[in-house]
Amino acid sequence: DAKTTQPPSMDCAEGRAANLPCNHSTISGNEYVYWYRQIHSQGPQYIIHGLKNNETNEMASLIITEDRKSSTLILPHATLRDTAVYYCIVRPWNSGNTPLVFGKGTRLSVIA
Amino acid sequence: DVKVTQSSRYLVKRTGEKVFLECVQDMDHENMFWYRQDPGLGLRLIYFSYDVKMKEKGDIPEGYSVSREKKERFSLILESASTNQTSMYLCASSLLTEKLFFGSGTQLSVL
Numbered sequence: 001d002a003k004t005t006q007p008p009s010m011d012c013a014e015g016r017a018a019n020l021p022c023n024h025s026t027i028s029g030n031e032y033v034y035w036y037r038q039i040h041s042q043g044p045q046y047i048i049h050g051l052k053n054n055e056t057n058e059m060a061s062l063i064i065t066e067d068r069k070s071s072t073l074i075l076p077h078a079t080l081r082d083t084a085v086y087y088c089i090v091r092p093w094n095s096g097n098t099p100l101v102f103g104k105g106t107r108l109s110v111i112a
Numbered sequence: 113d114v115k116v117t118q119s120s121r122y123l124v125k126r127t128g129e130k131v132f133l134e135c136v137q138d139m140d141h142e143n144m145f146w147y148r149q150d151p152g153l154g155l156r157l158i159y160f161s162y163d164v165k166m167k168e169k170g171d172i173p174e175g176y177s178v179s180r181e182k183k184e185r186f187s188l189i190l191e192s193a194s195t196n197q198t199s200m201y202l203c204a205s206s207l208l209t210e211k212l213f214f215g216s217g218t219q220l221s222v223l
Contacts (some may be wrong), residue, residue: 034210043116043202043214045157093210097143099170100212102155 004088009107012082017026018075020106022088025069029111030092033064033071036102044087044102051093078110116215118203123222131190135203141156144186145204145212146170146178153200161186174213180198 005023012018024033034049040055048055048062050071055062061074087105091098118136124132137144145160146172157170159178175197179187186205190197198221204212 014148032210036212040218043204043217045214046211051208091210099119099157099160100210101157102147104154 004090004103005104006086006088006106008104009109011109012075012078012112014080014110014112015077018078018082018110019076020040020086020088020108021070022073022075023070024088027068027090031090033062034089034100035060035062035073035093036087036089037082038087038105039081039084047086054088078108079108080112082108083110084108093108113135116203116205116213118215118218119143120218121216122135122219122221124223125193126157129190129193129222131193131200131220131222132214133188133190133203133220135186135188135205135215136184137186137205137213138184138205139205139213140183141207141213142207143206143208145206146176146186146188147204147216148172148199149202149217150199156169156187195222198222 032049032051035047036044038044047059050062060094069092085107086104116137125131137167146158147155149155156172158176161167161180175190201218203215
């Protein structure tokens with residue numbers, strides 16, 4: 001799986017958009033970008049994934065650059081409950097019997 | 113919604129005890145996983161299973177074993193608990209290996 005690089009921490013004001021970057025310059029053509037988050041004292045939660053087109057769901061939007069070497073997870077109106085560690089993972093879809101590997105992620109603090 | 117239930121939220125055990133951590137999922141998922149999480153080290157995979165009675169070692173299997181006698185249940189066993197196994201243990205299940213559903217975790221303290 002391609003390596004990802006995320007900033008260790010970020011702050012965001014409540015009500016503003018939180019833009020979380022992820023670099024994956026070695027991504028290959030069949031690899032998707034997945035995002036999870038982990039709120040304190042809970043298990044990680046799947047957020048969204050995409051291949052090359054921008055994706056949106058009820059939780060967030062995912063913007064992938066045209067060259068696919070980086071992506072941004074956008075929480076359009078961050079709330080205090082969005083304070084969590086956000087993980088960006090790159091791997092092929094349904095990669096057989098190869099479990100997900102979680103890196104260190106970005107710790108997002110939403111401030112009132 | 114998928115529900116992954118871990119039997120205990122907090123557990124305190126003595127060194128040398130045999131410890132069972134239970135995990136049950138209600139969505140007929142083929143895949144189940146055990147991770148542990150420690151400050152500064154992130155999530156590390158201990159064991160996983162893609163089918164009943166089947167198991168595969170993850171990155172840190174030493175000191176652990178697992179059991180999957182039924183599809184919905186995946187048990188993590190610490191044969192002889194040690195203080196360095198004090199950790200948060202997270203169970204997950206999935207239909208596809210990319211979209212995992214996690215339980216709330218068990219914080220295990222070994223004294």
